[in-house]
Amino acid sequence: MTYKNEQLSEEKVFKDPVHRYVHVRDRVIWDLIATPEFQRLRRIKQLGTTNLTFHGAEHSRFNHSLGVYEIVRRIINMFEDRPHWNKEERLLSLCAALLHDLGHGPFSHSFEKVFKLDHEQFTQRIIVGDTTINQILEKVSPGFSQKVADVIGKTYKDKLVVSLISSQIDADRMDYLIRDAYFTGVSYGHFDMERIMRVMRPIDDQVVIKSTGMHAVEDYIMSRYQMYWQVYFHPVTRSAEVILTKILHRAKELFEDGNYTFKLEPVHFISFFNGDVKLDEYLKLDESIVQYYFQLWQDEDDEILRDLSERFINRRLFKYVEFNPNLQMKEWMKLYKLFQYAGIDPEYYLVVDSSSDLPYDFYRPGEEGERLPIHLLMPDGSLKELSRHSDIVEAISGKKRTDHKLYFPKDRIEELEDKQLVKQIKQILYGQGEVENVR
Numbered sequence: 001m002t003y004k005n006e007q008l009s010e011e012k013v014f015k016d017p018v019h020r021y022v023h024v025r026d027r028v029i030w031d032l033i034a035t036p037e038f039q040r041l042r043r044i045k046q047l048g049t050t051n052l053t054f055h056g057a058e059h060s061r062f063n064h065s066l067g068v069y070e071i072v073r074r075i076i077n078m079f080e081d082r083p084h085w086n087k088e089e090r091l092l093s094l095c096a097a098l099l100h101d102l103g104h105g106p107f108s109h110s111f112e113k114v115f116k117l118d119h120e121q122f123t124q125r126i127i128v129g130d131t132t133i134n135q136i137l138e139k140v141s142p143g144f145s146q147k148v149a150d151v152i153g154k155t156y157k158d159k160l161v162v163s164l165i166s167s168q169i170d171a172d173r174m175d176y177l178i179r180d181a182y183f184t185g186v187s188y189g190h191f192d193m194e195r196i197m198r199v200m201r202p203i204d205d206q207v208v209i210k211s212t213g214m215h216a217v218e219d220y221i222m223s224r225y226q227m228y229w230q231v232y233f234h235p236v237t238r239s240a241e242v243i244l245t246k247i248l249h250r251a252k253e254l255f256e257d258g259n260y261t262f263k264l265e266p267v268h269f270i271s272f273f274n275g276d277v278k279l280d281e282y283l284k285l286d287e288s289i290v291q292y293y294f295q296l297w298q299d300e301d302d303e304i305l306r307d308l309s310e311r312f313i314n315r316r317l318f319k320y321v322e323f324n325p326n327l328q329m330k331e332w333m334k335l336y337k338l339f340q341y342a343g344i345d346p347e348y349y350l351v352v353d354s355s356s357d358l359p360y361d362f363y364r365p366g367e368e369g370e371r372l373p374i375h376l377l378m379p380d381g382s383l384k385e386l387s388r389h390s391d392i393v394e395a396i397s398g399k400k401r402t403d404h405k406l407y408f409p410k411d412r413i414e415e416l417e418d419k420q421l422v423k424q425i426k427q428i429l430y431g432q433g434e435v436e437n438v439r
Helices: 027-033 036-043 061-079 087-099 108-115 119-128 132-140 144-152 159-165 171-184 193-198 211-232 235-257 270-274 279-284 287-297 303-313 329-342 391-396 410-414 419-430
Strands: 007-016 020-026 200-203 206-210 319-322 351-357 375-377 383-385 401-408
Touching: 007 027, 007 061, 020 027, 020 061, 027 036, 027 087, 027 132, 036 061, 036 132, 036 279, 061 087, 061 159, 061 171, 061 193, 061 200, 087 119, 087 132, 087 144, 087 159, 108 235, 119 132, 119 144, 119 279, 132 144, 144 159, 159 171, 159 206, 171 193, 171 211, 193 200, 193 211, 200 375, 206 211, 211 351, 211 375, 211 391, 235 270, 235 287, 235 303, 235 319, 235 351, 235 401, 287 303, 329 419, 410 419
Parallel strands: 206 375
Antiparallel strands: 007 020, 200 206, 319 401, 351 401, 375 383
């Protein structure tokens, strides 16, 4: 029996709070899970700083990756004897599902933003690079690792395989919505996943949904909408992300300045500061390492780095007010000057943060980041785009919701000795009248 088709002598299972069990029978999958690159995902939290808002959100990218694999495994079992499904793509689909988040760094999106990284590119680099993952995939067949990378990069020729882990209703989204709802303790993310999987059908190059399952899909889309605004974009979580981002910016600025001496040289960050990150260096950096530096930076000589690190470690977060930069730029400029006068660096302590989400979109050809719509399979065999048939989905289709907040250290403001200055700042922040004289 070839390595590609080799099965374990008995099925292995992972006990899972969301799917009850994650089933593994393929030797390839079992070997991939055991690699250092995949085990690293145990040390990357799925939701970054969200555990500072919802204390149960301690689950990892490892948990989620196993969950996505399990959903795809179940979908493929249901597709097995259906036309349009190519059985030869089974192992490729399972490997892509398992490895789709392999390149996430510590605190994921905040980290990417500061250092201008892309976790999908790093996922592909890990898969095709000099790694244990690559060695295992190449044992399946020469070039197999590139196929897996292409699926994750959405460039693989069989778009049906791509859509299993990357579409508007895919295994990735289904797992993280239910898993994140479970660990945060909220009710918003729950929907009937079993029902959705039962009404999925492979048609040509996409997965479609039997029209009888439309209401389960409506529920899924509304769950996603609620999770984004109640959990993922929670303003307290965003406050922690703002501070995290500013810590990394400050450390980078001090390093680039060349005149500052860290008490402990930040060796794990140097390649990130220089913008030349080698793959082995990327894989060595996880959240435990980052937290270690934050602990140390509480004792740094630089006041800003010291203060921000202490805030993050001890959850002394910034407060926030509603703020629209498109309409309130004059107020922001006044605050900027007042913060400077008060000796509070506005570059680090006066931060506008914006969140936006498009819960569902229909097909817009040629647009950047175009999304393939969800199609319903009608009783007569025709396909109908979801928002044309669902009043609920039509109501939110193509409607981007954006939210802006202004974050600031309320405690630093209140500690100022100049009480008139405190009053001026608060008047602008809390809208208690116009300030005439800004110093």
